[in-house]
Amino acid sequence: MAGEFKEVExxxxxxxxxxTKKTREYQEISFIGKLVYGNTQEAKKQIQPQLEExxxxxxxxxxxxxxxxxxxxxxxxxxKQLNMSKRKIALVIKDEFIKQIFYIAKFNLIVPIVSTxxxxxxxxxxxxxxxxxxxxx
Amino acid sequence: xxxxxxxxxxxxxxxxxxxxxxxxxxxxxxxPNPRGVCLAVHEGVINAVEATKQKxxxxxxxxxxxxxxxxxxxxxxxxIIDEGDGISNEELEKINNLTFEDVLLDxxxxxxxxxxxxxxxxxxxxYEKHVLKLYKKGDIDGWRIQGGRNAE
Numbered sequence: 139m140a141g142e143f144k145e146v147e148x149x150x151x152x153x154x155x156x157x158t159k160k161t162r163e164y165q166e167i168s169f170i171g172k173l174v175y176g177n178t179q180e181a182k183k184q185i186q187p188q189l190e191e192x193x194x195x196x197x198x199x200x201x202x203x204x205x206x207x208x209x210x211x212x213x214x215x216x217x218k219q220l221n222m223s224k225r226k227i228a229l230v231i232k233d234e235f236i237k238q239i240f241y242i243a244k245f246n247l248i249v250p251i252v253s254t255x256x257x258x259x260x261x262x263x264x265x266x267x268x269x270x271x272x273x274x275x
Numbered sequence: 276x277x278x279x280x281x282x283x284x285x286x287x288x289x290x291x292x293x294x295x296x297x298x299x300x301x302x303x304x305x306x307p308n309p310r311g312v313c314l315a316v317h318e319g320v321i322n323a324v325e326a327t328k329q330k331x332x333x334x335x336x337x338x339x340x341x342x343x344x345x346x347x348x349x350x351x352x353x354x355i356i357d358e359g360d361g362i363s364n365e366e367l368e369k370i371n372n373l374t375f376e377d378v379l380l381d382x383x384x385x386x387x388x389x390x391x392x393x394x395x396x397x398x399x400x401x402y403e404k405h406v407l408k409l410y411k412k413g414d415i416d417g418w419r420i421q422g423g424r425n426a427e
């Protein structure tokens with residue numbers, strides 16, 4: 139049975155909406171809208187109180203219309219924070235262009251990138267890793 | 276061929292607007308895969324806004340950033356002009372030697388690298404104003420963004 143949604147919305151010039159959901163022992167963090175310069179600080183402030191203790195985390199980017207280097211920086215900071223408590227992370231991205239941006243930025247070296255939520259759960263359940271963990275890098 | 280010149284004040288709220296103008300312009304001339312070039316422009320505009328804010332502090336909203344787009348289906352050249360201090364040759368050399376792996380765990384430092392990956396050529400001029408020039412050929416296969424790994 140799907141967990142409850144918590145939604146935190148911010149009104150910004152470039153709107154970003156963040157929903158979180160608990161599925162089994164994992165927390166899904168869904169980013170909706172644009173994760174760009176000008177809204178990342180607010181996004182960070184809104185994400186922090188929503189984070190729950192979980193075995194692993196899924197960053198769902200399927201509803202992200204646009205991301206820039208500032209947005210990538212926010213995600214990396216979040217990944218590092220979660221990794222400090224040895225939690226696994228998987229990124230879900232369907233849009234080919236946005237996926238390509240993450241590959242260009244080499245995120246795939248330390249965080250598995252998949253196309254669906256089910257694949258993300260499989261990666262986390264099977265403890266599958268990218269080439270290196272954040273710690274190893 | 277489309278040639279557009281726009282001036283905005285150096286405020287965050289206009290960045291989204293410039294993104295849309297860039298994309299619509301490139302779509303209008305049937306430039307293949309415009310998203311990559313437009314993201315490069317977006318990164319350049321962010322840098323222009325930041326440079327203006329750093330230099331002029333509370334007066335930044337009185338300063339202008341210009342965007343010039345020269346676009347055909349075969350090629351696009353874009354100039355981003357700001358009144359900031361520009362990039363020194365030392366900084367440029369440092370950036371030219373950086374890779375994404377070097378900044379992978381950092382919260383910042385990817386913007387210029389991303390720009391380099393998304394266009395064919397970047398050049399800078401520092402005179403009275405700072406001019407950043409981006410150039411990209413309308414390569415059908417430009418989907419394989421240079422420097423990037425094919426997804427899956």
